[in-house]
Amino acid sequence: MLDKPIVQIQGLTKRIGSKLIIDNLSFEVPRGEVFGFLGPNGAGKTTTIRMMVGLMTPTAGxxxxxxxxxxxxxxxAIRQVGAIVENPEMYKYLSGYKNLVHYARMVPGVGPERIREVVRLVGLDKRIHDKVKSYSLGMRQRLGVAQALLHKPSLLILDEPTNGLDPAGIRELRDYLRALARNEGISIVVSSHLLAEMELMCDRVGIIQNGRLIDVRQIGEFVAEGETERYLFRVGTPDRAEELFRGLGVPVHRTEEGLEADAGAERVADLNEALVKAGIRVYGIWPVKKSLEDKFLEMTGGESLA
Incomplete structure (x- = not known):
């Protein structure tokens, strides 16, 4: 990974009339990173993306x-960018290959070899000569990625790329994007409301609220920071186990999965021993980690995503 970032957002600000939409936004995306851009409804994600691709002029920054x-x-600058905003638009009566040929004519230096290369990259080799109207939504998204990659951009910007995809299509697209970043060194900025998917897809995430960047962090740091150690106990008699834990002064919470006890790793072994001595069957003990969704809701006060 090179030291120089591919993307540098510097004090980006947008006002519409008297309303401040984006407030002094700054962050960087290095080469080969998948960067997730998250925020509640109206936080400013799409406005930021529009300014990044030149569809909207910044007020400052x-x-x-x-x-x-x-x-x-x-x-x-824009020569280095490939972008998809929601569902890519294609000529459905043409084949995937002819669509790419059509777009390639708009970019000097993109020939048949590059078209074949991007088709291989997105895994459409077997269906590229079929008409787009026969494609699944996931295949159209992959064709859109191929189109966005034709001119060998350094940066791929995707706004809600998983819209309308089924779970298999989402996973498929995620795997291709991770591979592109890793193998081709392309930086990817992706905005999505599917937090569990972003947690699997992204290296880092930035959370924006009311036009301001709250934080930018590695995924692992985001979900681990400030976490009380908590373990899930799956036991045969939850009522008795809960009473035992409370008698030992251990904070405990009932969930559908079992009992969650706020206890460090050192004490978990003692609790397991106490349960066994009390004749309570223990079927499993697992550490409980907060998800990106949990942290997002904490940081934004429970506001829903766009």
């Missing part, structure tokens, strides 16, 4: 892509 300003050097 700038976006640098490979060191080129989207405001002052638009053509040089």
């Amino acid at each position: 700038d976006v640098l892509i490979e060191g080129k300003s989207i405001r002052r050097e638009f053509e040089q």
